[in-house]
């Protein structure tokens with residue numbers, strides 16, 4: 001998302017770790033989390049789609065127990081013995097996690113807002129047509145989306161990854177021309193079960209420990225997820241996962257995945273390390289975005305990295 005659509009300052013001080021997943025079928029009742037910011041966002045101009053009411057915000061307790069079979073398979077995969085390209089891990093993601101309803105659903109007409117990240121990335125790609133993006137987190141697939149612009153204006157396709165189950169439901173409803181996954185990107189090289197919590201402001205983030213309010217979610221390495229959609233060439237990767245950016249980037253085998261441009265939210269991360277890591281991977285920092293516009297609930301603090309040697 002590249003944009004801090006949620007309350008950044010709340011997150012800054014927290015010891016948070018990362019993103020999620022689950023099959024939409026398994027929901028329990030609404031849990032009344034604080035989501036003032038969500039409700040407020042629904043009043044922002046440029047959003048045609050109704051946001052869920054407070055009562056409508058369904059948070060699953062835990063996706064796993066509702067399907068013992070899937071839970072058991074996942075547990076057998078969630079071990080450090082597994083490699084990122086483990087065929088069983090990749091097949092599990094392909095079968096149970098990735099959704100692709102593109103052939104079946106009509107496209108919707110969206111309210112298009114070009115985020116500051118999308119402005120920069122569009123310039124870099126010189127309005128290239130038919131590219132491929134990945135966006136994590138995808139949020140609701142529309143508001144503050146860094147990638148919808150490319151889908152609508154330049155016929156790109158892509159892959160949206162969103163951990164938060166209620167955002168994910170909304171995202172699916174947008175009928176984006178994308179693969180989608182209600183999933184967490186792992187900060188380890190193998191699948192892992194991690195607790196996540198809903199933050200004040202309606203956002204979710206991986207928690208460093210299990211608490212009475214935390215829920216379990218399944219995380220997968222980014223590379224495993226890309227293998228599951230048979231894709232190793234990505235034009236634009238938008239990474240905004242509330243503090244896990246550096247950890248996620250460290251897991252990515254940049255020699256095996258060809259990613260031309262990344263926007264990475266830096267506001268919850270060690271900026272020096274982030275820049276150093278990307279430099280070591282052969283990227284050049286092309287732009288630092290620092291944009292705040294509370295009137296449209298848009299906050300963007302992103303680095304745009306371009307892979308050396310890419311011909312646009």
Ligand SMILES: *[C@@H]1O[C@H](CO)[C@@H](O)[C@H](O)[C@H]1NC(C)=O
Pocket residue numbers: 094228229230
């Ligand atoms: C990826 O390739 C595998 C094996 O060729 C195939 O079974 C699968 O359907 C493909 N998946 C997608 C998402 O295209």
Ligand SMILES: *[C@@H]1O[C@H](CO)[C@@H](O)[C@H](O)[C@H]1NC(C)=O
Pocket residue numbers: 279281282283284308
């Ligand atoms: C990438 O390009 C930048 C800017 O041209 C240059 O300073 C840097 O040394 C290059 N890095 C690699 C690994 O080639």
